[in-house]
Amino acid sequence: MQSTAGNFKVALIQMSVSSDPAANLDRASKKVEEAARAGAQVVCLPELYRSRYFCQTEDAAFFDLAEPVPGPSTECFRELAARLGVVVLVPLFERRAPGLYHNTVVVLDSDGRTAGMYRKMHIPDDPGYYEKYYFTPGDLGFCAFRTKVGTLGVLICWDQWYPEAARITALKGAQILFYPTAIGWLPGEKEGNGPAQREAWRTVQRGHAVANGIYVAAVNRVGHEDQRGAEGIEFWGSSFIADPQGVILAEAGGEEAVIYADVEPARMEDVRRTWPFLRDRRVDAYDGIVQRYLDEGPAERADEKH
Amino acid sequence: MQSTAGNFKVALIQMSVSSDPAANLDRASKKVEEAARAGAQVVCLPELYRSRYFCQTEDAAFFDLAEPVPGPSTECFRELAARLGVVVLVPLFERRAPGLYHNTVVVLDSDGRTAGMYRKMHIPDDPGYYEKYYFTPGDLGFCAFRTKVGTLGVLICWDQWYPEAARITALKGAQILFYPTAIGWLPGEKEGNGPAQREAWRTVQRGHAVANGIYVAAVNRVGHEDQRGAEGIEFWGSSFIADPQGVILAEAGGEEAVIYADVEPARMEDVRRTWPFLRDRRVDAYDGIVQRYLDEGPAERADEKH
DSSP, rough: OOTTTTEEEEEEOOOOOSSHHHHHHHHHHHHHHHHHHHHSSEEOOOTTTTTOOOGGSSGGGGGOOBBOOOSSSHHHHHHHHHHTTTTEEEEEEEEEETTTTEEEEEEEOOOOOEEEEEOOOOOOOTTTTTTTHHHOOOOOOOOOEEOOEEEEEEOOGGGGGGGHHHHHHTTTTEEEEEEEEEOOTTTTTTHHHHHOOOOOOOHHHHHHHHHHHEEEEEOOOOOEEEETTTEEEEOOOOEEHHHTTSOOEEOOOSEEEEEEEEHHHHHHHHHHHHOOOOOOGGGOGGGGSSOOTTTHHHHHHHHHHH | OOOOTTOEEEEEOOOOOOHHHHHHHHHHHHHHHHHTTTSSSEEEETTTTOOOOGGSSSOOGGGOBOOOSEEEEEEEEHHHHHHHHEEEEEEEEEETTTEEEEEEEEEEOOSEEEEEEEESSSOOOBBBBBBBHOOOOSSSSEEEOOSOOEEEEHHHHHHHOHHHHHHHHHHOOEEEEEEOOEEEEEETHHHHHHHHHHHHHHHHHHHHHHHHHHHHEEEEOOEEEEEEEEEEEEEEOOOOOOESOEEEEEOSSSEEEEEEEEEEEHHHHHHHHHOTTTGGGGGGGOOOGGGGGTSSSHHHHHHTOO
16 A cells, blocks of 8 residues: 555646736635635646736737736735645746746745745747747746645646656656646637647646656636737636646546646655656766757768768 | 648558567568558568567577677668668667677668668666666667658657657657557556556657657557566557657557558648747756756755745
């Protein structure tokens, strides 16, 4: 029988978001309370939980949505975390300085203190997701945060496609990777390639769980959000928690939901003993990872010998 | 409509293997001919196709199964490749020098010339898979081989769990990753955790396809193989080809089979334009990848500030 020492219950808040930041904060608070009452020890909100996904267009007025750290979100959830005794992951639009903004998650420990902060490292930019306009790429690197409950890795949305981010965070000792997210379909996209896109999104993250022998939790928003001048996005929800073998432990649909699962360190150790990937990494041969592309690699040189 | 320029058809030979190397070579040759007749332009055999999976026990006599390069396998398939005009990927037990052996794949171009050679970089060792006894870790790095048909990445079995190997091979320009494999269940393992293991194996490789916008082909053997002193392994087959979005294009069951799919460079480019992951890699922040573990990372230092 496996030890239950160090087990902890996580909750993901899959929610829709209105155009009223104060109302979103209030609703998110109530959902954190609900999750804590249900036994959750770590609660994670979706990316930019306090506002609509404003990145559908490029408009300087939306910078007004940003908040400092500390600020309204961290003050509210700091009090809540301490009162309920739960860790809360708060993804917010951070105003760091005039003209300098980040897509950030603050990790508040169960005594209300700040366990750490992560700034989104990989910033997307494609039609409907103009994030390079709003967010300065993160400068805090990839981190695992030691809380009173467990060691938590935090990454954000577009990061979820990058095995490097998952690997480095795992090597820092994380037991679970949280991915607060805002992903969905553009109009017309859902009909054709929609299911394949969502499945690819699940697969790559379950792959991180397998490759690293680690729990993975993706927390998406739901609902259709229109914006002036944009066609809107249907956020696909489908938040999930996978175990260190990539098995889905809990999963939401396309509606609001709070989902729960237990992180079990003994299970993680068991999976890593069965498949000891970390033991056999060829750290002597991974230099190419830090290059943009390897055009001048051995392949081309070997080819010239023909 | 997408261009079909540069398209090529690949075939994976999923086969059982007897205790007679000459018979295995002969059967493999016939299957390569069959695949070429069916239109394949690249044909890949399973890992160590010429012998039973001898790594179930540690026995110095099994080193007699190794062959030099050039040797019986490369001579046979070189002639076949040239005659049929197909690229052949030949996974073999390489005798490089007395006491120095590798788990190797030789890539023979469609004119019979050698396009390149890959030596398995990640070597497993766990009950029933005592590979560290037999195989010296590869010293040729991760490679993409330019053939007359396309640019082919080649990795072997245990490599398939490592995102680093897939990434570096993709950065070298590979259009498809081939994973010749010998993976199965130990007795008793199948009943409980078997389906989850096979699903994790599929998932992590489909994840490489998604993360890199690249085709992935896994080629496993089938059949139950007993060995003196060992309980045997049931090789699970399930060879598959996934597209750059991780969608399964062709898939085998647990019996012998030859499966086919087309590699379409235009599809690959389309997927990478939709999800331009390569553009946004944070190559300035991936240094940690070349470390064994990051015990002394920022997470711990941040924690001490409490």
